Amino acid sequence: MLLYAISLSSCIGSEFQREKITDNYYLITTDNYNKDIYIGYKLKTGDFVGVLPSTVFSIGNNEKYIVAKQHPFVFPVKVDSTINYYIIPIIRDTLFPENGILGPLTLEEFQMKKEELGIINVNFSKNISINK
Amino acid sequence: MLLPQSQIRQKRKIGELTLNILLINKRKIEISMRTLELEKIENKDDDEIADAMRNSDGISKVRDFFYKKYKNTKKLKGASVTDYDSSFGIKQFFKAGLDPIEQYVGTFKVNVYYDEKSNTLEYTIQNTTSMTSAFYHASPSYDTGGPMSNYYQTYKFSEKLDSTKFKKK
Secondary structure (H helix, E strand, O other), rough: OOHHHHHHHHOOOOOOOOEEEOOOEEEEEOOOOOOOOEEEEEEOOOOEEEEEEEEEEEEEEOOOEEEEOOOEEEOOOEOOOEEEEEEEEOOOOOOOOOOOEEEEEHHHHHHHHHHHHHOOOOOOOOEEEOOO | OOHHHEEEEEEEEHOOOOOOOOHHHHHHHHHHHHHHEEEEEOEOOEEEEEEEHHHOHHHHHHHHHHHHOOOOOOOOOEEEEEEEEEEOOOEEEEEEEEOHHHHHHHOOOEEEEEEOOOOEEEEEEEEOOOOHHHHOOOOOOOOOOOOOOOOOEEEEEEEEEOOOHHHHH
8 A cells, every 4th residue: 555655656746845045036956956956936826937047056145136156957968067157136026037147157257247236245155066 | 458548538538447556557667667768868749748748737837827928028039938847746646637647757847938930839848757756755866877866858849829828818
């Protein structure tokens, strides 16, 4: 009976793990922080939609912006070693959370944009070690 | 001997098919073997799995979201929804009914892109099946590429854009 229950419900229950960054923005993984780690936005319906695709491995934020480091990930093949930098404006109650995102940026471009936006003090406060 | 999908649908319609766990498990094993073979291979239109997913609750939700998102957009070029996550909970389990494919795939995320040339919506379903999922979150996941590690599947299908849905949302 137990085996039946396990078998029948093998995929019941969210396989996604979500960790709130701020407001409606979440760090989401489908594979226990192996490769598929992205930033998602919680909609009014309770569903989530992508903001920044995998593989996000470092983030930080203040009340207006989220900063993120990402390795491009071609599902399901490999994680590239390139590092892309992003600045994500925090938008409340929207169907277009991808609007206004700055990136992919190089480190130099990222530092310049941070200065322009006056967020030089926003640092990467969370790092995730991933399998490449 | 397993019944073909067309007969299962027909029997379901006329109420002949009751919950048959053995049938579901047989189909799940069959699909499991097939998905292992198809790892890293993209499934195309008319594939049985893509066809089952087309009518799933998760796809309905992302479809509704696409039409709601672009309701007031005149030019759809570049329109997309990415990484929409569809959790397969108790509600979805009962909605899936006897469909073993939908139950097997379970939780997945979807990308939808509008193709201006063909006036279609292109769906890409990405599913990660880990030991955590298989043992209902009571086991860790691995990504070694060996037995018991995570594996990733991609399914694709397309459908014609239905402009009338923009008016309904």
